[in-house]
Amino acid sequence: xxxxxxxxxxxxxxxxxxxxxxPVAPDPDGxxxxxxxxxxxxxAKLGRSLAIREVDAGSCNGCELEIHAVNGPVYDLERFxxxxxxxxxxxxxLLVTGPVTSNMAEALRRTFEAVPSPKWVVALGDCARDGGCxxxxxxxxxxxxxxxxxxxxxxxxxxxxxxxxxxxLEVLExxxxx
Amino acid sequence: xxGQETLAEFLAGLEAxxxxxxxxxxxxxxxxxQSLVARLAGSDWGLMAEWGEPDxxxxxxxxESDGEIRIVSHRCVDRRFAAIGTxxxxxxxxxxxxxxxxxxEPEGLDDRRPWLDHGRWPVxxxxxxxxRDPSPSSFAYPFLTAEGEGLHQIPVGPVHAxxxxxxxxxxxxxxxxxxxxxxxxxxxxxxxAGLATGRTIGxVARLAGxxxxxxxxxxxxxxxxxxxxxxxxxxxxxADWLRALMAELxxxxxxxxxxxxxxxxxxxxxxxxxxxxxxxxxxxVNRALFGHRLLMDQVVPGGLVADLPPEGPETIKxxxxxxxxxxxxxxxxxxxxxxxxxRTQGTGILPSALANRFGAGGYVGRASGRGxxxxxxxxxxxxxxxxxxxxxxxxxDVNARVMVRFAEAAESLRLINRILLExxxxxxxxxxxxxxxxxxxxxxxFRGEVLVWVRVDEAGRVVRFHAHDPSWFQWPLLEAAIKGxxxxxxxxxxxxxxxxxxxxxx
Numbered sequence: 001x002x003x004x005x006x007x008x009x010x011x012x013x014x015x016x017x018x019x020x021x022x023p024v025a026p027d028p029d030g031x032x033x034x035x036x037x038x039x040x041x042x043x044a045k046l047g048r049s050l051a052i053r054e055v056d057a058g059s060c061n062g063c064e065l066e067i068h069a070v071n072g073p074v075y076d077l078e079r080f081x082x083x084x085x086x087x088x089x090x091x092x093x094l095l096v097t098g099p100v101t102s103n104m105a106e107a108l109r110r111t112f113e114a115v116p117s118p119k120w121v122v123a124l125g126d127c128a129r130d131g132g133c134x135x136x137x138x139x140x141x142x143x144x145x146x147x148x149x150x151x152x153x154x155x156x157x158x159x160x161x162x163x164x165x166x167x168x169l170e171v172l173e174x175x176x177x178x
Numbered sequence: 179x180x181g182q183e184t185l186a187e188f189l190a191g192l193e194a195x196x197x198x199x200x201x202x203x204x205x206x207x208x209x210x211x212q213s214l215v216a217r218l219a220g221s222d223w224g225l226m227a228e229w230g231e232p233d234x235x236x237x238x239x240x241x242e243s244d245g246e247i248r249i250v251s252h253r254c255v256d257r258r259f260a261a262i263g264t265x266x267x268x269x270x271x272x273x274x275x276x277x278x279x280x281x282x283e284p285e286g287l288d289d290r291r292p293w294l295d296h297g298r299w300p301v302x303x304x305x306x307x308x309x310r311d312p313s314p315s316s317f318a319y320p321f322l323t324a325e326g327e328g329l330h331q332i333p334v335g336p337v338h339a340x341x342x343x344x345x346x347x348x349x350x351x352x353x354x355x356x357x358x359x360x361x362x363x364x365x366x367x368x369x370x371a372g373l374a375t376g377r378t379i380g381x382v383a384r385l386a387g388x389x390x391x392x393x394x395x396x397x398x399x400x401x402x403x404x405x406x407x408x409x410x411x412x413x414x415x416x417a418d419w420l421r422a423l424m425a426e427l428x429x430x431x432x433x434x435x436x437x438x439x440x441x442x443x444x445x446x447x448x449x450x451x452x453x454x455x456x457x458x459x460x461x462x463v464n465r466a467l468f469g470h471r472l473l474m475d476q477v478v479p480g481g482l483v484a485d486l487p488p489e490g491p492e493t494i495k496x497x498x499x500x501x502x503x504x505x506x507x508x509x510x511x512x513x514x515x516x517x518x519x520x521r522t523q524g525t526g527i528l529p530s531a532l533a534n535r536f537g538a539g540g541y542v543g544r545a546s547g548r549g550x551x552x553x554x555x556x557x558x559x560x561x562x563x564x565x566x567x568x569x570x571x572x573x574x575d576v577n578a579r580v581m582v583r584f585a586e587a588a589e590s591l592r593l594i595n596r597i598l599l600e601x602x603x604x605x606x607x608x609x610x611x612x613x614x615x616x617x618x619x620x621x622x623x624f625r626g627e628v629l630v631w632v633r634v635d636e637a638g639r640v641v642r643f644h645a646h647d648p649s650w651f652q653w654p655l656l657e658a659a660i661k662g663x664x665x666x667x668x669x670x671x672x673x674x675x676x677x678x679x680x681x682x683x684x
Binding site for chain 1: 298304339340341364367368384454471515679
């Protein structure tokens with residue numbers, strides 16, 4: 001028997017990489033162009049890499065699902081040298097999702113403090129702007145800016161992967177301006 | 179237990195609270211509640227959920243022998259009630275949360291530590307009639323200990339290494355072997371029950387869809403069905419079928435992502451890449467047909483916000499055709515990769531007895547011999563028309579949880595196909611009658627049974643709202659399953675359970 005992994009790798013070689021094909025209209029948001037532009041900017045400012053540390057400050061997990069998608073083979077953030085890292089000490093950028101709950105405030109603050117300067121903070125999703133539909137609760141402080149200084153907000157509930165890419169581009173533009 | 183009294187018999191003769199549908203709610207006095215707790219020690223009445231109100235405690239129970247569901251309430255005149263956690267360990271954390279939120283004291287519960295309250299809210303007991311001032315002193319959480327030579331502790335979280343939700347895990351390990359794991363949760367507590375009070379049904383539908391983002395259809399559906407039960411609304415048949423279509427698309431997308439994630443945690447990244455491609459195809463179709471990749475805010479009380487567009491069936495059939503082959507191929511790859519099987523087989527075994535004792539649902543229960551599925555019992559339309567097959571395995575290891583997911587994904591593909599074939603015509607939304615009442619609904623999410631209980635008034639506002647996540651009964655079992663495994667296998671076991679943090683903390 002030919003091992004299934006060999007078959008799979010052979011198919012991948014002959015077929016080429018996965019792009020946004022299939023039953024949906026291909027690439028309606030220009031995601032690939034955005035991704036390419038993001039790659040150049042990242043290199044100009046940060047050499048060949050941008051390291052992102054994600055902090056869920058109380059989200060419903062919806063934003064995390066879309067971040068996984070950005071990381072996956074269809075959007076493949078990593079081909080531009082942009083990657084998610086395990087430790088804030090390796091990060092250039094903090095990506096915060098969710099309304100900041102009282103119970104997560106200190107963890108978020110400490111994670112921010114652990115990121116070496118220069119550093120940026122991106123608030124991802126409607127909750128991270130102002131608490132979204134959870135604003136006003138006894139257990140919610142508000143948006144990410146209630147605890148850490150926010151450079152940019154990416155709207156959406158949750159933001160679609162293409163929007164996350166364009167948001168990161170915006171950060172790099174601002175960073176390039178200094 | 180032959181000849182044992184059923185739940186319905188035990189509660190017979192008590193008058194049900196008016197306007198609670200479709201499951202009767204009965205009120206017990208102090209003595210009655212105490213005898214209920216005593217019965218729970220030896221009966222096979224399953225605990226579904228337990229929650230509070232400022233002066234009352236509720237527990238939803240199901241008699242596993244005949245499937246009858248009852249809500250039992252007890253007015254806590256002195257703000258105390260006999261703890262169910264003394265006889266049912268699954269209730270311990272629920273009752274600790276009840277003490278934190280409503281200030282009702284579970285009598286007899288040994289564990290006096292707070293659960294959701296980390297001492298950081300501006301008030302204590304925020305949902306009680308009179309919330310209390312925060313405690314002035316800071317609070318250190320005493321973890322359960324393990325003692326012995328060579329033991330060490332490993333604290334992990336709340337911010338984890340990957341892109342996942344926050345929670346704290348405290349390991350006691352001897353060398354590489356985990357001796358004890360204790361989770362501390364509550365970091366994502368957003369106070370959803372408090373937020374829902376007094377809001378319109380439409381606003382709470384939006385909140386319900388954001389209790390756990392991966393189960394947004396299941397939660398929105400549970401809330402919608404609870405409100406429809408409370409108000410006596412008639413939902414068009416087409417809406418029922420399209421809701422099931424969305425629920426199965428959600429289940430499929432989540433199961434595939436889980437399979438990829440589990441294999442990735444066993445250092446087999448190629449499966450994650452494959453599965454993310456498949457998942458992306460499903461989400462792309464969701465976006466094209468319904469306008470939202472995760473299907474948030476599509477299911478509302480009364481029906482759906484929009485009908486399936488005319489090209490819908492064709493688009494989904496096209497999706498199914500490709501998916502069916504690719505999922506089969508992935509299963510073949512999974513089963514024929516010895517290095518992967520070596521990691522997943524025999525790892526993180528959850529004994530069947532524990533799964534039953536905690537009433538674990540979803541793939542966690544079904545991989546350990548507990549074949550419960552809310553789509554069958556109590557059941558809801560249109561599943562009675564669909565000849566649902568529920569896979570069940572007995573091994574209880576990571577491998578079994580993966581194989582249950584593969585089987586459920588295949589079943590979802592089949593169900594979606596059937597739904598498209600038999601989809602009735604007609605409207606997809608009906609007006610909600612303005613009527614006061616109470617309702618409860620049980621829906622099978624990809625993770626297990628989601629329960630929503632709601633009370634609405636004549637003005638179309640929510641008076642009380644409670645949502646129960648299946649993770650409540652799965653988190654404690656993860657702690658049992660990891661025991662004796664090596665620390666390095668924890669991510670693998672954790673992902674195979676894939677409990678919700680947000681759904682649990684709310």
